[in-house]
Amino acid sequence: SPFSLYKTGDLVRRRADGIYDYLGRSDFQVKIAGVRIECEEVSAVLKEHPVVDDALVAAFDGPFGKALAAYLVVRPDVTPTEILAAKMEDAPLLDVQDQGLDQVSRWGAVYDEMYLEEDNSVSEQDPTLNWSGYIDTYSGRSHSEPVIKEWVERSCEQVSCQKRLFEANRTAGRQTCILEIGCGNGMLLFRLAPLVGDASEGRYIGTDISSTALRYVENLRQRREYAHLRIDTAKLGAHEIDQICAKGECDIALCNGVTMYFPSAAYLLDSMRMAVSVTRPGGRVLFGDVQSKRHLLAFRAHVETYHALGRPEATAAAVLHAVYEMASREELSYFDDELFHRLDRLGADSPLGGAVARVELRLKRGWWGSEFSRFRYDVELVLDDTEDAGLHSGSTKSPELKLTRVSYSELCHLVGLSETPSDGSLVDP
Numbered sequence: 001s002p003f004s005l006y007k008t009g010d011l012v013r014r015r016a017d018g019i020y021d022y023l024g025r026s027d028f029q030v031k032i033a034g035v036r037i038e039c040e041e042v043s044a045v046l047k048e049h050p051v052v053d054d055a056l057v058a059a060f061d062g063p064f065g066k067a068l069a070a071y072l073v074v075r076p077d078v079t080p081t082e083i084l085a086a087k088m089e090d091a092p093l094l095d096v097q098d099q100g101l102d103q104v105s106r107w108g109a110v111y112d113e114m115y116l117e118e119d120n121s122v123s124e125q126d127p128t129l130n131w132s133g134y135i136d137t138y139s140g141r142s143h144s145e146p147v148i149k150e151w152v153e154r155s156c157e158q159v160s161c162q163k164r165l166f167e168a169n170r171t172a173g174r175q176t177c178i179l180e181i182g183c184g185n186g187m188l189l190f191r192l193a194p195l196v197g198d199a200s201e202g203r204y205i206g207t208d209i210s211s212t213a214l215r216y217v218e219n220l221r222q223r224r225e226y227a228h229l230r231i232d233t234a235k236l237g238a239h240e241i242d243q244i245c246a247k248g249e250c251d252i253a254l255c256n257g258v259t260m261y262f263p264s265a266a267y268l269l270d271s272m273r274m275a276v277s278v279t280r281p282g283g284r285v286l287f288g289d290v291q292s293k294r295h296l297l298a299f300r301a302h303v304e305t306y307h308a309l310g311r312p313e314a315t316a317a318a319v320l321h322a323v324y325e326m327a328s329r330e331e332l333s334y335f336d337d338e339l340f341h342r343l344d345r346l347g348a349d350s351p352l353g354g355a356v357a358r359v360e361l362r363l364k365r366g367w368w369g370s371e372f373s374r375f376r377y378d379v380e381l382v383l384d385d386t387e388d389a390g391l392h393s394g395s396t397k398s399p400e401l402k403l404t405r406v407s408y409s410e411l412c413h414l415v416g417l418s419e420t421p422s423d424g425s426l427v428d429p
Contacts, residue, residue, distance in 0.1 A: 030059040032066045039068070046070060051078055123149075128220060130185040137371050138306050151372040152187045154365070155256050158286050158378060159192050165251045165283065166195055169202070176202030179250045179278065181238050181271070182258030183208050186217040190226065192254075199230035205244055207236040238262070238271035245278035253279050256288035260332040268335060272381065273352050281355065282385035288378040289364065293334035295375040300327045302374065337361055340379050357384045 011026045028039035039057040046055035054073040059066050121142050123129035131148045135141065159178065169176045176196040183189045183206030196202035208214055214233050221231050234244045238255060253275040262268050268287075275285045292299075304322045308314035343350045344359035360380040366373030406414070 028058070030066070030068075032059065032068070037068070042068065042070070046072065051075055128186055128190040130187065130216065132185065137303055143370065147368045147370045147372065148187075150366050150368055151370070152191070155288055156188055156191050158256070158288055158380070159188075159252055159254055160195065162252060162284055163195070166197075166202075169251065170197070177205065177245075177250045178202075179205045179207070179241065179245055179253045179275070181207055181241060181253065181255035181275065183217065183233070184210070184213050184257075186213075186220060188254070188256060189217060189231070190220065193226070193229050193231055196229070198228045203230040203232055205250075206231065206233045207238075207241060207244065208233075209235065209237055211235055239267065239274060241274055241278060247277055248280040250279045251283045253283070253285045254288070255286065259287060259290050259335065262333050264333070265335060265339060268333075269351055276352050276355055276381060276383065279383055281383055283383050285356075285381035285383065286378065287381075289372070289376050290337075290379055291332065291334045292375045292377060293336040294338075296327055296330065296334050297323060299371075299375040300330075337377060352381065355383050356381050358382045 009025050009027045009029055011023045012020045013023055014020055028043075030037050030039060039059070042057040043055045046052055046057070051074055052072050053075040056071045057068055058071075060069050061067075121130065121132040121134065123145055129145070129149065129152065131143060134143050134148065136143050166176050168174075178192060178196055180189055180192070186206065189204065189206045193204040196204050206214075206217060214235055217231075217233055220226070221229075221233075232244065236243060238258070241253075255271070255275065259268055262271065272285065272287065279285055300323045301319070304319050304326065307322075308319045340359050340361055343352060343356075348354040350356060360382065362378045362380070364373050364376040364378065
């Protein structure tokens with residue numbers, strides 16, 4: 001045949017005068033920014049997720065043009081927390097393909113270069129306060145010393161408030177050990193290392209993926225004021241700490257200001273599980289400065305508004321466009337706090353194991369209005385001590401709830417109220 005027929009997928013209606021009216025598509029193909037997209041193919045990929053029962057993908061006209069929207073039906077018999085627990089329980093501690101270890105190596109190379117920069121980012125009074133490579137997202141310049149100093153001091157408080165752990169070690173004659181994952185130039189390391197005591201009482205372990213940062217720490221470690229301390233360093237990623245720490249050796253495992261460089265949430269959970277494994281019962285695992293994923297747009301709006309204040313020609317629409325554009329190009333990792341609330345609710349069934357008694361979250365605070373105190377939070381994993389470990393490591397038995405019957409007169413006496421209250425007796429005595 002001299003003619004070729006093509007099935008276009010267009011739906012039309014022929015009128016009596018022979019004119020065709022275009023009604024739309026007979027399938028779910030859409031065209032966005034010049035690219036044809038099969039919505040049914042996108043739906044098929046979404047339905048591969050174990051928690052999704054059905055999915056529908058369609059186009060809609062958004063504020064910046066046509067975009068895709070996905071409508072999901074969640075399986076009624078499976079919860080996301082159960083899927084998370086099952087997946088992490090069966091997964092190996094390390095999966096090179098899935099965890100993106102190449103990205104971790106790339107960040108190591110980036111920081112090797114950044115730590116070499118000399119931009120007046122070292123305190124004249126204290127060489128341990130070296131914030132080379134710490135660039136302010138708002139101004140694009142290096143942070144000021146007061147901002148860094150406050151951030152360092154508040155970060156150290158996460159560990160210094162756990163002094164009772166170290167005192168208990170000394171009473172029991174045990175060695176004290178603190179592990180810092182991602183120690184960088186040692187801003188926290190040299191302030192926390194004295195907490196473990198001298199070399200005979202314990203050791204402080206600092207790991208990092210930057211050789212430049214570790215060389216700086218090693219040079220400072222030779223100073224006389226640190227000669228009595230045992231400080232060990234190693235070039236290791238967060239997933240490799242078992243190469244320098246024995247199981248249950250550490251009292252505290254600290255990872256502060258590093259999670260934004262983790263390639264995925266799965267890598268974060270594996271790193272947490274690894275940190276839990278090298279921490280003794282009753283210890284603490286601290287992951288500080290986690291950037292909030294649910295506040296990514298709010299953070300970017302804050303930054304772009306700050307930039308717009310210096311441009312009289314800036315408009316609200318331009319700022320909003322910049323917010324979405326910068327958020328879509330974000331290279332750092334942000335994590336939703338709901339992930340950690342789920343881990344806390346899972347209890348003994350958590351992928352972190354039954355050793356974790358509870359998961360606590362705290363908002364970052366500070367007097368200086370910097371990005372260190374905005375849209376970030378700290379995560380603390382509280383490990384069971386040996387006396388209570390049985391309640392969280394496989395045993396589902398809850399402690400017995402004891403109730404005591406009291407009379408109304410006794411209750412009024414306990415709370416300080418009269419049995420025949422007058423108008424003014426319901427206030428605090």
